Amino acid sequence: MLRIRSVPFVLFSLVVYLAAVSVYCYQHYQHNFQSRLAQVDQKLLDAAQAVPYLLGENYHNGIQGAQHISRSRYLELAKNLSDYAKKINIQYLYSMVLVDGKVHFTSSSYTEEDLLKGQLSYFYDYYPEATEANKAAFASTTPVFEQSEDLFGEFRSVLVPMTSSDGTVYLVGADIALADIEQWLVQSLTEAISSSAVFFALALLLALCYATLLRYNLTTDPLSGCRNGLALEDHLRSGRPSNSQLAIVQVNNLEEISHLYGTAVAEQAMQLFILKLQNHTGDAFSIYRLAFEKLAIRRTRAVPDQELHELLTHFDFNEAVSDDPYLIFTVTLGIAQGDAQSVLENATLAVNSARLQQQPLLVYSDSLLALKQHLHTNIKMAREVREAIGHEQVVPYFQPVVHISTGEIYQYECLARILRSDGSILTPDQFLSIINRSYLDAELTKMMFIKSASQFAQSQVSWSMNINCRDLLDDDLQQFFLDYLSHYPQPQRVCFELAEAGVLPQLDRCKTAVKALQQAGAKVVLDDFGSASGIGLADLLQLHVDGLKLDGSLTELISHDPDVQLFIEHISSFARQTNLLLIAEMVESKQALDMLERSGIRYAQGYYFGPAAPVPLRYHEQGL
Numbered sequence: 001m002l003r004i005r006s007v008p009f010v011l012f013s014l015v016v017y018l019a020a021v022s023v024y025c026y027q028h029y030q031h032n033f034q035s036r037l038a039q040v041d042q043k044l045l046d047a048a049q050a051v052p053y054l055l056g057e058n059y060h061n062g063i064q065g066a067q068h069i070s071r072s073r074y075l076e077l078a079k080n081l082s083d084y085a086k087k088i089n090i091q092y093l094y095s096m097v098l099v100d101g102k103v104h105f106t107s108s109s110y111t112e113e114d115l116l117k118g119q120l121s122y123f124y125d126y127y128p129e130a131t132e133a134n135k136a137a138f139a140s141t142t143p144v145f146e147q148s149e150d151l152f153g154e155f156r157s158v159l160v161p162m163t164s165s166d167g168t169v170y171l172v173g174a175d176i177a178l179a180d181i182e183q184w185l186v187q188s189l190t191e192a193i194s195s196s197a198v199f200f201a202l203a204l205l206l207a208l209c210y211a212t213l214l215r216y217n218l219t220t221d222p223l224s225g226c227r228n229g230l231a232l233e234d235h236l237r238s239g240r241p242s243n244s245q246l247a248i249v250q251v252n253n254l255e256e257i258s259h260l261y262g263t264a265v266a267e268q269a270m271q272l273f274i275l276k277l278q279n280h281t282g283d284a285f286s287i288y289r290l291a292f293e294k295l296a297i298r299r300t301r302a303v304p305d306q307e308l309h310e311l312l313t314h315f316d317f318n319e320a321v322s323d324d325p326y327l328i329f330t331v332t333l334g335i336a337q338g339d340a341q342s343v344l345e346n347a348t349l350a351v352n353s354a355r356l357q358q359q360p361l362l363v364y365s366d367s368l369l370a371l372k373q374h375l376h377t378n379i380k381m382a383r384e385v386r387e388a389i390g391h392e393q394v395v396p397y398f399q400p401v402v403h404i405s406t407g408e409i410y411q412y413e414c415l416a417r418i419l420r421s422d423g424s425i426l427t428p429d430q431f432l433s434i435i436n437r438s439y440l441d442a443e444l445t446k447m448m449f450i451k452s453a454s455q456f457a458q459s460q461v462s463w464s465m466n467i468n469c470r471d472l473l474d475d476d477l478q479q480f481f482l483d484y485l486s487h488y489p490q491p492q493r494v495c496f497e498l499a500e501a502g503v504l505p506q507l508d509r510c511k512t513a514v515k516a517l518q519q520a521g522a523k524v525v526l527d528d529f530g531s532a533s534g535i536g537l538a539d540l541l542q543l544h545v546d547g548l549k550l551d552g553s554l555t556e557l558i559s560h561d562p563d564v565q566l567f568i569e570h571i572s573s574f575a576r577q578t579n580l581l582l583i584a585e586m587v588e589s590k591q592a593l594d595m596l597e598r599s600g601i602r603y604a605q606g607y608y609f610g611p612a613a614p615v616p617l618r619y620h621e622q623g624l
Contacts, residue, residue, distance in 0.1 A: 017200065021193075021200070037156075040156055040176055041145055041156075041158065043088070043090070043176070044090070044145075044156065044157070044158040044174040044175075044176060045143055045158050045160065045174075047084075047085070047088055047090050047093060047174040048093070048143070048158050048159075048160045048172045048173055048174040049160060049172070050084065050093075051081070051093055051094070051095055051107070051172040051173075051174075052095075052162060052172060054077070054080050054081055054084060054093075055077055055081075055095065055107055057165065058164065058165055058166075059077075059095075059106070059107075059164070060095070060097070060106060060162075060164035060166075060168045060170045061164050061165055061166040061168065062166060062168075063097060063106065063124075063168060065124060066122075066123060066124040068123065068124070069123050071122070071123075074107070074122060074123045077107055078107065078108060078109060078110060078120070081093045081094070081107060081108070081109035082109040082110050082111070084109075085109045085174075086111075089176075090109075090174050090175070090176055091111065091155065091175045091176055091177050092108060092109050092110075092111075092155070092173075092174065092175040093107075093108075093109045093172075093173070093174050094107055094108040094109065094121070094172070094173050094174075094175075095107045095108075095162075095170055095171060095172045095173070096127060096130075096170065096171050096173070097168065097169070097170045097171075098135060098138045098169070101135070102126060102127075102130075103126075103127040103130035103134060103135065104124045104125060104126055104127065105121045105122070105123070105124070105125045105127055106123060106124065106170060107123070108120075108121040129148075131146065131148055133146045133148075133159075134146070134148075134159060134171075137159040137161060137171055138161060138169055138171060139161075140159075140161050141161070143158050143159065143160045143161075144158070144159045144160075145157070145158050145159075146159070147178065154177065154178040154179070155175035155176060155177060155178060156175070156176050156178055157173055157174065157175045157176075158173060158174055159171045159172075159173045160172050160173070218230055219231035219234070221289035223267050223270075223271075223289075224267070224270065224271050224274055224289050226274060226287055226288055226289040226295075227286070227287075227288045227289070228288060228289055228290065229288065229289075229290045229291075229296075231288060232288040232290070232296055232298060232344070233344070235286075235298065236298070236340040236343065236344060237340060243337075244298070244299070244337065244338065244339065244340045244343040245298070245299040245305065245308055245335075245336075245337045245343070246296060246297065246298050246299075246335070246336055246337075246343045246344060246347045247296065247297040247308055247312060247333055247334065247335045247336075247347060248290070248294065248295070248296055248333065248334045248335075248347045248348055248350070248351040249277070249294070249295040249296070249297065249331060249332075249333055249351075250293065250294050250331065250332045250333070250334075250351050250355065251270070251273070251293045251294070251295075251329050251330070251331055252293070252329075252330045252331065252332055252355070253329065253330045254266055254269075254270060254292065254293035254329070255292070255293060257269065257327060258292075261325055261327075265322075265325065265327075268322070269321045269322045269327050269329070270292075270293075270321075272321050272322060273321045273329060274287055274289070274295065276321070277295070277297070277315070280311060280315050281297060281308075281311050283300075283301070284299065284300060284301040284303045284307075285297050285298065285299055285300060285308065285311075286298050286300050296344075296347070297312075305337060308335060309335055309363065312333055312335070312361065313361070317329065317330075317331045317360075331360070332351055332354045332355045332359075332360060332361075333351060333354065333360065333361040333362070334347050334348065334349070334350030334351025334352070334353070334354050334361070334362050334363075334364065335347060335350060335361070335362075335363045335364065336349075336350055336363070336364035337364075346364040347364060349364060350362045350363060350364040381430070381431065381434055382434045382438060384418075384420065384426075385418065385426075385431045385434050385435060385438070385440070386438065386440070388418045388419070388420075388426075389440055389443050389444060389447065392447060393418055393419045393420075394416055394417070394418055394419075394444060394447045394448060394451070395416075395417050395418075395419050395451070395614065396414040396415065396416065396417070396448055396451050396452045396455065396465075396614075397414070397415045397416075397417045397612035397613060397614055398412040398413070398414060398415070398455075398463075398612060398613060398614075398615070398616035399412065399413050399415060399605060399609075399610070399611065399612040399613075400412055400413075400605065400609055400610065400616070401413060401464075401583055401603050401604070401605045402603065402604055402605065402609050403602060403603060404593065404596065404597050404601065404602060404603065404604050405597070405602070409461075410462070410603055411461065411462035411463055411464055411493075411495065412456075412461065412462075412463045412464070412616050413463070413464050413465070413466075413497065413605065413612075414448060414451075414452035414455075414463055414464065414465045415428065415466070415612045416428060416444060416448050416466075417612075417614075418431055436468075441468060441470055441471055442470075442471060442474050442476070442477050445465075445467055445471045445477060446477060446480060448465055449465060449480075449481070449484070450484075452465050453484065453488060453494070455616070456493065457488070457489060458489075460490075460493070461493065461616070462493040462494075462495065463493065463494065463495070464494075464495035464496065464497050464525065465495075465496065465497065466497045466499065466527065467496050467497070467498055467499070468498070468499045468501070468502065469498070469499065469501065469502035469503050469506065469510060470502070472496075472498060472510060472513045472514070473506065473509055473510065473513060478513055478516065478517075481496075481517060481520070481522075482516060482517070482520050485517075485520040485521055485522055486520065488521075490521075491520060491521030491522050492521050492522070492523070494521070494522040494523070495522065495523040495524070495525055495546070495547075496517060496522060496523070496524045496525070497525050497527040497549060498510075498514070498524055498525065498526055498527055498545070499527050499528055500526055500527060500528040500529055500531055500535055500551075501528065501531070503526075503535060503543070504535050504539060507539060507542060507543065510543065511542060511543055511544065514543060514544060514545060515544065518544075518546070523546040523547070523581075524545045524546055525545060525546060525547040525548065525549055525581060525583070526540065526543065526545045526547070526548050526549065527549045528549065528551045529548040529549060529550055529551060529571075530550055530551045530553075530554050530567070530571070531551040531553070537574060541578070545580070546580070546581055547575075547580050547581025547582060547583065548571065548575060548580055548581070548582050548583070549582075549583045549584075549585055550568065550571070550582070550583070550584045550585065550601075551585075552585050552586030552606075553586075554567070554568060554584075555584050555585060555586045555587055555592055555596070555606070556586060556588075556592070558592055558595045558596065558599070559589070559591050559592050559595055565595060565599060568584075568596070568599045568601070569599045569600060572599055572600030572601055573600065576600065581603070582601060582602065582603065583601075583603045583604065583605060584596045584601045584603070584604045584605070584606075585604075585605045585606060586605075586606045586607075587604045587605065587606030587607075587608045587609070588606050588607045588608050589608060590608070592608075593608060
């Protein structure tokens with residue numbers, strides 16, 4: 001189910017968005033500020049350069065003091081400057097001279113507020129607020145821009161040095177209030193934030209539309225239009241957690257129908273079946289498509305617990321779902337009720353158990369609890385086995401193969417054990433099926449081979465290890481064996497015990513692989529011979545193995561079944577005639593050992609001589 005469940009993720013996304021917007025607004029503000037400042041400076045420069053034309057060409061010639069111009073003439077010129085400044089939206093236009101290190105106004109515009117407050121500047125008025133930049137501008141050859149503050153306010157100013165016709169140096173200047181610039185920038189920033197908000201709203205709307213569409217696609221079966229397994233899991237989580245009810249409907253022959261008539265026909269029949277089932281169960285139940293051939297029915301309203309069971313019991317599953325072609329579904333059902341966390345698992349377990357027991361309907365109950373616990377144990381065991389292989393916690397145990405008449409150890413069989421974190425040991429009967437189903441055979445075999453080969457590399461003792469048909473035919477594993485044996489001291493001391501199961505269907509390939517190992521110096525013995533896999537003596541001759549290991553079930557029966565004894569005698573005679581090594585395993589009593597010896601068996605292995613141990617017995621030990 002597509003859902004953002006992490007509050008930190010949402011907060012992180014919001015922080016990232018706000019940071020992005022802040023960066024965008026800052027960049028937008030800086031760009032507009034620089035652009036606006038350039039425009040303002042150009043406007044100030046143009047306005048300042050117009051001052052000499054408004055005052056007259058010789059206005060600054062021969063200035064000696066305040067009596068240079070009459071008050072009326074000065075006010076007339078000040079009015080002209082003021083009208084022009086107002087027209088071009090400039091606060092002040094003025095000119096000034098520097099006398100004895102002091103700055104004096106020679107002209108200045110005014111505003112209406114200045115008139116009301118009586119703050120007009122007159123000819124030759126001293127300007128005590130003149131900055132150092134202002135004074136330095138008299139000696140500059142280029143316009144000087146500055147930001148300053150005086151009794152009239154805060155301004156962005158330009159000061160342009162000029163020289164009158166008699167050589168008098170004066171400045172012409174223009175001011176614009178910083179408040180006007182800031183107001184424009186605030187407006188620009190507001191527009192940027194508004195634009196970001198609009199884009200965010202559009203992006204959010206688009207994301208919501210996309211999320212809705214994606215959620216629909218992820219939670220809907222594209223063929224039937226039903227909600228799927230993701231939707232079911234979400235609805236179970238969001239529903240009443242302690243009172244969920246669910247049925248799993250398994251259409252057993254839908255795959256067969258699909259192969260016979262095509263997917264389109266099977267899907268059309270399934271859609272008709274879903275419609276019929278929904279009409280029968282009513283609006284108190286919702287149907288979900290879990291897989292091609294599997295449906296789920298969930299209770300969505302407060303109805304009696306037994307109602308779903310009664311509805312499914314009275315539903316006519318034998319009625320045809322299609323007339324052209326004529327199709328009838330064979331259906332298995334499993335029903336469960338309980339908390340939302342386990343109801344789906346329990347219903348699935350019920351339907352699977354119903355199929356195994358060939359029952360049409362099974363309700364989950366305490367009778368299935370042991371099976372559920374067993375499944376959970378298998379899951380835990382599979383995880384433990386994978387971790388053990390990954391951490392190389394597989395260790396070899398060694399069980400001797402003994403010469404019956406002398407008691408001497410002929411070789412050791414290396415048997416895999418898994419060392420658990422608590423120090424206990426897992427035996428093959430506990431983990432081997434999980435290894436096979438998890439396709440970890442090759443990893444286990446390679447690890448066992450390396451550890452076993454290292455154990456006996458510096459000794460003169462022969463040793464063997466188990467492989468199955470899948471190991472034997474694994475090209476990578478086969479090449480690993482061949483490469484290792486090419487550098488191993490005395491590879492003739494290495495023996496592979498090939499399990500008989502699976503060999504017969506691939507006899508030719510197994511024959512080639514066995515020959516490759518033998519050419520590398522190793523021996524190959526066929527394990528579990530005499531079991532129900534069906535390899536006969538003729539097949540055995542084609543395989544060209546070096547020996548046989550009798551299946552343990554034969555050893556257990558030799559003391560009680562004359563036919564088994566006769567069979568073992570026959571195999572023993574065959575082995576002597578074809579020069580095959582013959583070993584009997586699972587020897588657990590003196591009686592069985594004596595019967596084997598009388599039948600011509602020379603080598604034996606089993607608990608009678610001792611269990612597999614982490615350290616091999618010394619080679620010279622006798623009288624076991």
